[in-house]
Amino acid sequence: DAKTTQPTSMDCAEGRAANLPCNHSTISGNEYVYWYRQIHSQGPQYIIHGLKNNETNEMASLIITEDRKSSTLILPHATLRDTAVYYCIVRVVVGTASKLTFGTGTRLQVTL
Protein backbone atom coordinates (compact mmCIF):
# COMPACT_ATOMS: atom_id res chain seq x y z
CA ASP A 1 0.00 0.00 0.00
CA ALA A 2 1.16 3.55 -0.73
CA LYS A 3 2.76 5.52 2.07
CA THR A 4 1.02 8.65 3.34
CA THR A 5 2.40 11.82 4.91
CA GLN A 6 0.37 13.94 7.31
CA PRO A 7 1.20 16.85 9.59
CA THR A 8 1.87 15.69 13.13
CA SER A 9 -0.57 18.09 14.72
CA MET A 10 -3.06 20.86 13.94
CA ASP A 11 -5.25 23.24 15.89
CA CYS A 12 -8.69 24.47 14.94
CA ALA A 13 -11.11 26.87 16.62
CA GLU A 14 -14.51 25.46 17.43
CA GLY A 15 -17.06 26.27 14.75
CA ARG A 16 -14.44 26.76 12.07
CA ALA A 17 -13.64 24.35 9.28
CA ALA A 18 -10.80 21.93 9.91
CA ASN A 19 -8.79 21.08 6.79
CA LEU A 20 -6.52 18.08 7.23
CA PRO A 21 -4.08 17.44 4.39
CA CYS A 22 -2.59 14.14 3.32
CA ASN A 23 0.12 13.44 0.79
CA HIS A 24 0.10 10.10 -1.03
CA SER A 25 2.30 10.78 -4.03
CA THR A 26 2.94 7.09 -4.78
CA ILE A 27 -0.71 6.07 -4.88
CA SER A 28 -1.66 3.49 -7.50
CA GLY A 29 -4.69 3.56 -9.73
CA ASN A 30 -6.47 0.83 -7.77
CA GLU A 31 -5.89 2.33 -4.34
CA TYR A 32 -8.56 4.15 -2.38
CA VAL A 33 -8.03 6.92 0.15
CA TYR A 34 -9.63 6.18 3.52
CA TRP A 35 -9.90 8.45 6.54
CA TYR A 36 -10.36 7.21 10.08
CA ARG A 37 -10.11 8.98 13.40
CA GLN A 38 -9.38 7.74 16.89
CA ILE A 39 -10.64 9.53 19.94
CA HIS A 40 -8.46 8.69 22.91
CA SER A 41 -8.15 4.87 23.17
CA GLN A 42 -11.49 4.26 21.48
CA GLY A 43 -11.78 2.08 18.40
CA PRO A 44 -10.86 3.87 15.18
CA GLN A 45 -13.93 5.44 13.60
CA TYR A 46 -14.50 5.38 9.86
CA ILE A 47 -15.05 8.82 8.37
CA ILE A 48 -15.02 8.68 4.59
CA HIS A 49 -13.26 7.18 1.59
CA GLY A 50 -12.83 7.92 -2.10
CA LEU A 51 -11.10 6.82 -5.28
CA LYS A 52 -10.81 9.92 -7.45
CA ASN A 53 -13.98 11.94 -7.11
CA ASN A 54 -14.67 14.27 -4.23
CA GLU A 55 -16.93 12.72 -1.62
CA THR A 56 -19.20 14.12 1.09
CA ASN A 57 -21.15 12.49 3.88
CA GLU A 58 -22.72 13.62 7.13
CA MET A 59 -19.36 13.75 8.87
CA ALA A 60 -16.97 15.30 6.39
CA SER A 61 -15.90 16.04 2.84
CA LEU A 62 -12.97 14.48 1.03
CA ILE A 63 -11.23 16.45 -1.68
CA ILE A 64 -8.84 14.46 -3.88
CA THR A 65 -6.56 16.29 -6.31
CA GLU A 66 -6.87 15.47 -9.98
CA ASP A 67 -3.53 13.64 -10.02
CA ARG A 68 -4.61 11.79 -6.84
CA LYS A 69 -1.28 12.51 -5.16
CA SER A 70 -2.87 14.35 -2.25
CA SER A 71 -6.19 14.81 -0.51
CA THR A 72 -7.81 16.97 2.13
CA LEU A 73 -10.34 15.95 4.74
CA ILE A 74 -12.68 18.79 5.66
CA LEU A 75 -14.69 18.92 8.85
CA PRO A 76 -16.99 21.86 8.04
CA HIS A 77 -17.80 22.99 11.58
CA ALA A 78 -15.38 21.51 14.06
CA THR A 79 -16.53 20.89 17.63
CA LEU A 80 -14.62 19.92 20.74
CA ARG A 81 -15.74 16.32 20.18
CA ASP A 82 -13.77 16.29 16.92
CA THR A 83 -10.50 16.39 18.88
CA ALA A 84 -8.81 13.15 17.84
CA VAL A 85 -6.00 11.59 15.84
CA TYR A 86 -6.94 11.52 12.16
CA TYR A 87 -5.47 8.84 9.94
CA CYS A 88 -5.22 9.02 6.17
CA ILE A 89 -4.80 5.51 4.77
CA VAL A 90 -4.29 4.39 1.19
CA ARG A 91 -5.55 0.92 0.57
CA VAL A 92 -5.92 -1.51 -2.29
CA VAL A 93 -9.48 -2.80 -2.44
CA VAL A 94 -9.90 -5.59 -4.96
CA GLY A 95 -12.70 -7.65 -3.51
CA THR A 96 -10.56 -9.40 -0.94
CA ALA A 97 -9.86 -8.44 2.63
CA SER A 98 -7.01 -5.97 2.79
CA LYS A 99 -5.54 -4.52 5.94
CA LEU A 100 -5.43 -0.91 7.03
CA THR A 101 -1.88 0.34 7.52
CA PHE A 102 -1.98 3.15 10.06
CA GLY A 103 0.69 5.84 9.94
CA THR A 104 1.28 8.38 12.68
CA GLY A 105 -1.76 10.48 11.74
CA THR A 106 -2.58 14.10 12.55
CA ARG A 107 -3.50 15.02 16.09
CA LEU A 108 -6.28 17.60 15.74
CA GLN A 109 -6.95 19.79 18.74
CA VAL A 110 -10.19 21.77 18.61
CA THR A 111 -10.22 24.71 21.00
CA LEU A 112 -12.79 27.20 22.24
Added chain:
Amino acid sequence: AAGVIQSPRHLIKEKRETATLKCYPIPRHDTVYWYQQGPGQDPQFLISFYEKMQSDKGSIPDRFSAQQFSDYHSELNMSSLELGDSALYFCASSLVGGSVADTQYFGPGTRLTVL
Protein backbone atom coordinates in the same frame (compact mmCIF):
# COMPACT_ATOMS: atom_id res chain seq x y z
CA ALA B 1 -27.28 0.12 14.00
CA ALA B 2 -25.47 -2.92 15.38
CA GLY B 3 -21.76 -2.50 15.88
CA VAL B 4 -18.79 -4.77 16.40
CA ILE B 5 -18.81 -6.38 19.82
CA GLN B 6 -15.65 -7.33 21.66
CA SER B 7 -15.31 -9.22 24.89
CA PRO B 8 -14.02 -8.89 27.42
CA ARG B 9 -13.45 -5.13 27.48
CA HIS B 10 -10.71 -5.43 30.05
CA LEU B 11 -8.48 -8.36 30.90
CA ILE B 12 -5.68 -8.71 33.40
CA LYS B 13 -3.34 -11.68 33.17
CA GLU B 14 -0.06 -12.80 34.66
CA LYS B 15 3.04 -13.51 32.59
CA ARG B 16 3.01 -16.91 30.90
CA GLU B 17 -0.77 -17.20 31.17
CA THR B 18 -3.12 -17.52 28.22
CA ALA B 19 -5.88 -15.19 27.07
CA THR B 20 -8.76 -15.44 24.62
CA LEU B 21 -10.30 -12.38 23.06
CA LYS B 22 -13.60 -12.59 21.25
CA CYS B 23 -15.04 -10.54 18.42
CA TYR B 24 -18.59 -10.53 17.09
CA PRO B 25 -18.78 -8.77 13.72
CA ILE B 26 -21.59 -6.60 12.44
CA PRO B 27 -24.41 -8.89 11.19
CA ARG B 28 -23.88 -10.08 7.60
CA HIS B 29 -20.22 -9.02 7.57
CA ASP B 30 -17.99 -11.79 6.26
CA THR B 31 -14.53 -10.52 7.22
CA VAL B 32 -12.82 -9.93 10.53
CA TYR B 33 -9.54 -8.11 11.20
CA TRP B 34 -7.46 -7.95 14.37
CA TYR B 35 -5.24 -5.01 15.28
CA GLN B 36 -2.93 -4.38 18.23
CA GLN B 37 -2.23 -0.92 19.65
CA GLY B 38 0.56 -0.63 22.19
CA PRO B 39 0.83 2.35 24.58
CA GLY B 40 1.47 5.54 22.62
CA GLN B 41 1.56 3.66 19.32
CA ASP B 42 -0.66 3.46 16.28
CA PRO B 43 -2.78 0.37 15.54
CA GLN B 44 -0.88 -2.45 13.87
CA PHE B 45 -2.51 -5.17 11.81
CA LEU B 46 -2.25 -8.71 13.16
CA ILE B 47 -4.42 -11.04 11.08
CA SER B 48 -7.63 -11.22 9.07
CA PHE B 49 -10.19 -13.80 8.03
CA TYR B 50 -12.52 -13.78 5.05
CA GLU B 51 -15.29 -16.37 4.97
CA LYS B 52 -13.62 -18.29 7.78
CA MET B 53 -10.30 -18.59 5.96
CA GLN B 54 -7.18 -16.66 6.94
CA SER B 55 -6.78 -13.96 4.33
CA ASP B 56 -3.75 -11.96 5.51
CA LYS B 57 -1.20 -12.02 8.28
CA GLY B 58 0.80 -9.20 9.79
CA SER B 59 3.32 -9.08 12.61
CA ILE B 60 1.50 -11.60 14.74
CA PRO B 61 3.69 -13.55 17.18
CA ASP B 62 3.74 -17.33 16.85
CA ARG B 63 2.32 -17.45 20.39
CA PHE B 64 -0.89 -15.95 19.02
CA SER B 65 -3.46 -17.79 16.95
CA ALA B 66 -6.87 -16.87 15.70
CA GLN B 67 -9.81 -18.31 13.84
CA GLN B 68 -13.18 -17.35 12.48
CA PHE B 69 -16.10 -19.61 13.23
CA SER B 70 -19.14 -20.66 11.22
CA ASP B 71 -21.19 -17.84 12.72
CA TYR B 72 -18.41 -15.43 11.63
CA HIS B 73 -17.33 -14.51 15.13
CA SER B 74 -13.61 -14.65 15.72
CA GLU B 75 -11.33 -15.47 18.62
CA LEU B 76 -7.74 -14.39 19.19
CA ASN B 77 -5.86 -16.82 21.40
CA MET B 78 -2.71 -15.61 23.09
CA SER B 79 -0.40 -17.96 24.97
CA SER B 80 2.73 -17.53 27.09
CA LEU B 81 1.82 -13.91 27.65
CA GLU B 82 4.63 -11.40 27.98
CA LEU B 83 4.67 -7.92 29.49
CA GLY B 84 4.99 -6.51 25.98
CA ASP B 85 1.63 -7.97 25.01
CA SER B 86 -0.10 -5.36 27.16
CA ALA B 87 -2.06 -3.35 24.63
CA LEU B 88 -5.41 -2.50 23.20
CA TYR B 89 -6.68 -5.15 20.81
CA PHE B 90 -9.20 -4.03 18.25
CA CYS B 91 -11.36 -6.13 16.04
CA ALA B 92 -12.88 -4.74 12.87
CA SER B 93 -15.37 -6.24 10.47
CA SER B 94 -16.37 -5.56 6.90
CA LEU B 95 -18.45 -6.98 4.08
CA VAL B 96 -16.03 -7.94 1.34
CA GLY B 97 -18.10 -10.29 -0.78
CA GLY B 98 -19.90 -8.31 -3.46
CA SER B 99 -18.40 -4.99 -2.38
CA VAL B 100 -16.44 -2.69 -4.64
CA ALA B 101 -14.65 -1.11 -1.69
CA ASP B 102 -15.34 -2.60 1.71
CA THR B 103 -15.18 -0.44 4.81
CA GLN B 104 -13.84 -1.72 8.10
CA TYR B 105 -15.78 -0.86 11.23
CA PHE B 106 -14.01 -1.18 14.53
CA GLY B 107 -15.13 -2.47 17.88
CA PRO B 108 -14.41 -0.72 21.19
CA GLY B 109 -11.38 -2.85 21.87
CA THR B 110 -10.11 -5.13 24.63
CA ARG B 111 -7.53 -3.68 26.97
CA LEU B 112 -5.12 -6.45 27.96
CA THR B 113 -2.79 -5.88 30.88
CA VAL B 114 -0.08 -8.44 31.57
CA LEU B 115 1.46 -8.27 35.02
